[in-house]
Amino acid sequence: xxxxxxxxxxxxxxxxxxxxxxxxxxxxxxxxxxxxxxxxxxxxxxxxxxxxxxxxxxxxxxxxxxxxxxxxxxxxxxxxxxxxxxxxxxxxxxxxxxxxxxxxxxxxxxxxxxxxxxxxxxxxxxxxxxxxxxxxxxxxxxxxxxxxxxxxxxxxxxxxxxxxxxxxxxxxxxxxxxxxxxxxxxxxxxxxxxxxxxxxxxxxxxxxxxxxxxxxxxxxxxxxxxxxxxxxxxxxxxxxxxxxxxxxxxxxxxxxxxxxxxxxxxxxxxxxxxxxxxxxxxxxxxxxxxxxxxxxxxxxxxxxxxxxxxxxxxx
Numbered sequence: 013x014x015x016x017x018x019x020x021x022x023x024x025x026x027x028x029x030x031x032x033x034x035x036x037x038x039x040x041x042x043x044x045x046x047x048x049x050x051x052x053x054x055x056x057x058x059x060x061x062x063x064x065x066x067x068x069x070x071x072x073x074x075x076x077x078x079x080x081x082x083x084x085x086x087x088x089x090x091x092x093x094x095x096x097x098x099x100x101x102x103x104x105x106x107x108x109x110x111x112x113x114x115x116x117x118x119x120x121x122x123x124x125x126x127x128x129x130x131x132x133x134x135x136x137x138x139x140x141x142x143x144x145x146x147x148x149x150x151x152x153x154x155x156x157x158x159x160x161x162x163x164x165x166x167x168x169x170x171x172x173x174x175x176x177x178x179x180x181x182x183x184x185x186x187x188x189x190x191x192x193x194x195x196x197x198x199x200x201x202x203x204x205x206x207x208x209x210x211x212x213x214x215x216x217x218x219x220x221x222x223x224x225x226x227x228x229x230x231x232x233x234x235x236x237x238x239x240x241x242x243x244x245x246x247x248x249x250x251x252x253x254x255x256x257x258x259x260x261x262x263x264x265x266x267x268x269x270x271x272x273x274x275x276x277x278x279x280x281x282x283x284x285x286x287x288x289x290x291x292x293x294x295x296x297x298x299x300x301x302x303x304x305x306x307x308x309x310x311x312x313x314x315x316x317x318x319x320x321x322x323x324x325x326x327x
Contacts (some may be wrong), residue, residue, distance in 0.1 A: 015280045016266070016267070016270055016275075016279065016280040017279055017280070018260070018266055018278055018279050018280070020256065020260065020277075020278035021277055021278060021279070022228075022249075022253070022277045023253060024253065024277075024278050025041070025109070025250070025251065025252040025253055025256050026052060026053075026055075026056035026252050026255050026256050026259045027056075027138075028110070028256065029187075029256050029263075029264055029278060030056060030059070030060050030259060030263060030264075031205075031259040033060050033263050033265070034060055034061055034265065035057060035060045035061045035062035035115075035116075035171065035263055036060075036061035036062075036114050037061075038062050038063070038115040038161075038301075039062065039063045039064075039112065039113065039114055039115050039116070039161075040054070040057045040062045040063070040064050040065070040114075040115065040116035040117075040118065040262065041064075041065045041067060041093075041110075041114060041116070041117050041118070041154075042054040042057070042064065042065070042066060042118040042120055043067040043095060043097065043118065043119055043120050043121040043147065043150070044067070044068065044120045044121025044122065045064075045066040045067060045068065045074075045077055045081075045118075046066060046068040046070070046073040046074055046077040046118065047073075048230070048251070049169075049227050049230060049251060049254050049255050050118070050120040050121060050122060051077055051081070051193075051251075052251040052252060052254070053083045053085060053118055053120060053201055053255045053256040053258050053259055053262070054066055054077070054081055054090075054118075055085060056088040056252075056255060056259045057116065057259065057262060057263060058081050058082070058085045058089075059085045059087070059088050060173070060263070061087065062087075062089075062115075062116065062151045062263075063087075063089035063090070063091075064078075064081065064087070064090045064091075065090075065091050065092065065093055065217065066078045066081070066090065066091070066092040066093075066275045067092070067093050067095040067106065067121070068092060068093075068095065069093070069094070069095065069096045069097075069121075070094075071092075071094055072095050074092030074093065074094065075092050077092065078090045078091055078092040087117045091158070093106055093109070094106065095121075095150070096146075097121055097141070097142045097143075097145075097146025097147060097150070098132040098133060098138060098141045098142045099132065099133040099134070099146075100132075100133070100134050100145070100146065100149050100315075100316060100319045101133065101319065102166070103146050103149040103150050103153065104149065104153060104309075104319070104320075106150065106153075107149070107150055107153025107154050107231050107286075108153070108213060110153075110154060110157050111157075112157065112160070113157055113158075113160035113162075113164075114154055114157040114158050114160075114161055114164060115159040115161040115163075115164055115165070116164070116165050116167070116262045116263070117150075117151060117154060117158065117164070117165070117166045117167070118161070118166075118169075118258055118262055119145075119147035119150070119151065119166065119167065119168045119169060119204070119207070120167075120169050120258065121142070121147075122142060122143045122169065123138065123139055123142050123240055124139070124197050125139075125141065125193040125197050126138050126193055127193055127324075128191075129186060129191035130219070131185070132145075134315075134319055135185070136184070136185050136315070137185045137186050137196055139193075139196045139199075139200045140184060140185065140196065140199065140200045140203065141192050142200075143197070143200035143201065143204060144200045144204055144207065144312075145203075145312060145315060145316075146205035147168065147204070147207065148203075148207055148309075148312045149312075149316045150155075151166060151207065151211060152313070152316065154216065155218075155220075157282050158215070158218070159215070159218040159219070159220060161219075162219050163219045163221075163268070164218075164219060164220045164221075165206065165220075165221055165222070165223075165261065165262055165263075165267070166211055166221070166222035166223070167222070167223060167224075167225060167258045167261045167262050168205065168208040168221065168222060168223070168224045168225070169204060169224075169227060169258060170202070170204040170205045170224045170225060170226055170274065170299075171197075171198075171201040171204075171226055171227075172226050172245070172276070172291065172293065173194070173197055173198045173201050173291060174198055174201040174202040174204070174205060174226075174295075174296060174299055175198075175284065175287060175288060175292050175294070175295075175296050176195070176198040176287070177192070177195055177198040177199050177202060178199070178202055178203050178296070178298040178299070178305065179199050179203050179206065179305070179308060180199060181272070181307065181308075181311065184199075184211075184311070193306070202278045202296070202298070202299045203308060204224055205224040205274055205295065205299035205300065206299060206304060206305040206308045206309075207222070207224075207305075207308075207309075208222040208223050208224040208271070208272060208273075208274075209222075209224075209272045209299075209300055209301075209302060209305040210302075210305040210306055210308070210309040211271075212271030212272035213272065213302065213305070213306070214309070216271060220271075221269060221270060221271030221272075222271055222272065223261045223267070223270060223271060223272070223273050223274070223275060224273070224274045224275070224295075225257045225261060225274070225275045225276065226275070226276040226281070227249075227250060227254040227255065227257055227258060227275070227276075228247075228248075228249040228253065228254050228257070228276065228277065229248045229254075230248070230249050230250070230251060230254035232260055232309065235236075247291060256276050256278055257276060257277065257278045260275075260278050261275060272302065273300075274295035274299065276294075277295060281293065281294050281295045281320055282294040282295070283295055283296075283297050283300065285295050285297050
């Protein structure tokens with residue numbers, strides 16, 4: 013399998029990667045599209061004709077973002093849905109309410125470095141629940157819609173932080189280990205890569221391909237617990253540059269049929285077998301390991317099934 017090299021790079025923007033692309037007749041769902049990279053991703057996809065659904069935790073935030081995107085792009089086919097990724101009941105409701113084919117799913121929403129150990133509605137560590145498990149449940153719940161699209165694409169947002177830790181299967185929810193905010197964030201972002209690896213393996217026969225992406229260092233609300241962006245100034249990107257890689261994977265014909273890979277700066281990343289240090293680049297070999305990705309999928313499916321079982325007992 014040869015590494016995908018593109019004509020784009022660090023400074024490329026969403027406009028650059030979408031030049032000549034027409035998404036008319038296609039539908040995209042972007043989580044966390046009410047702000048930051050997600051908003052720019054949704055705006056960019058709408059600008060080339062996609063019907064875009066903004067998924068946000070707040071109804072007002074979602075409706076305002078959808079309206080703003082519709083006005084700025086002149087695309088009337090922009091709507092919103094309620095989605096709280098930290099609550100698997102909310103995720104199940106959003107997936108069950110979907111109708112029609114889904115051509116593009118961008119699992120963008122996330123939180124970072126929550127200072128105190130906090131748990132989701134179902135008792136999972138909040139960063140794992142929001143950044144990964146909620147997206148896993150959403151992705152799995154939308155499989156039929158993705159398959160109906162024929163050649164659907166899933167984009168799973170990760171981070172260079174994943175290079176600092178594999179997923180610790182024995183203690184996913186920090187019930188035995190001392191909680192560390194950045195450790196928890198790193199594990200959730202490794203899990204995001206593994207979601208793309210296993211979704212591609214399981215669903216490629218249905219025409220579904222998934223890839224993971226490091227958008228780069230962009231100053232957004234994501235860093236509210238860290239005191240702001242710490243990455244060196246020369247490594248920082250604008251929103252349009254940060255969203256370029258996820259938008260490329262969602263829409264570019266150059267990414268057609270590509271799956272199970274990790275991209276940064278609009279190119280497939282080099283694989284690392286040891287830590288590159290702070291602010292390093294590349295993708296850790298453990299994040300792409302098929303055995304780990306399959307195990308995480310199975311464990312995650314059990315977590316989601318437990319919620320369904322609990323609901324059935326109540327009703």
